[in-house]
Amino acid sequence: MQEIRTPNTRETILDTAEALFAQQGHDGTSMRQITGAAGVNLASVNYHFGSKESLVQAVLKRRLEVLNHERLRLLDELEAQSGGKPLKPSQIVDAFFGTLLRLAADPAQAGSTFLPLLERTMTDPSDFIRALFAEEYADVLERYRNALFAALPDVPKTEIMWRFQFMLGATSYAIIGTDLLRSVTGMTVDESEQPDNPDLLLPRLMSFLLGGLRAPLPPVAGA
Helix, strand or coil, rough: CCCCCCCCHHHHHHHHHHHHHHHCCCCCHHHHHHHHCCCCCHHHHHHHHHCCCHHHHHHHHHHHHHHHHHHHHHHHHHHHHHHHCCCCCHHHHHHHHHHHHHHHHHHHCCCCHHHHHHHHHHCCCCCCHHHHHHHHHHHHHHHHHHHHHHCCCCHHHHHHHHHHHHHHHHHHHHCCHHHHHHHCCCCCHHHHHHCCHHHHHHHHHHHHHHHHHHCCCCCCCCC
């Protein structure tokens, strides 16, 4: 009997694929696993997405669209409230990086899979995923870059871009969690600390990022 293909079927496939990708990465997840867990056949996945690569892109795009829409909404709100004055660096950093962790902690935004999904994606990005991230982030990064330029007029723009790059790297590593660090260094953490809890991670990360953004300028070579 032919399977009935509905919008709900599409969402079921996306939810199932997202959970599996978060657990074992998209390369480690087979289409057979996805169809079996979602209770659909391969023809249904092909009907809605066309290929596994397109399914991976759809899973990521669904979350990135929400994330970046919220980032732009917050920046619009902050700029409207500022009356044309430059924003504080702390406001910009929180709106961009803090939004990620807040959404990751929101059950309505698949909080249990959001960070693991991004972790898997960031630690093993394919070319087509890099292209997707570049497309989804283009407008957002331009807006936030310009906001930082206005907020830090005495810092060379090149230096701001380097520091933003470092902040992206620090955040990427932070969302991976502390399991790797603990296994490599033998570090022990009091379980009450809940080091991977977004509510506790956010203030620590914000303090670190702002410290780096506001750090003294490096000496000029040859000076």
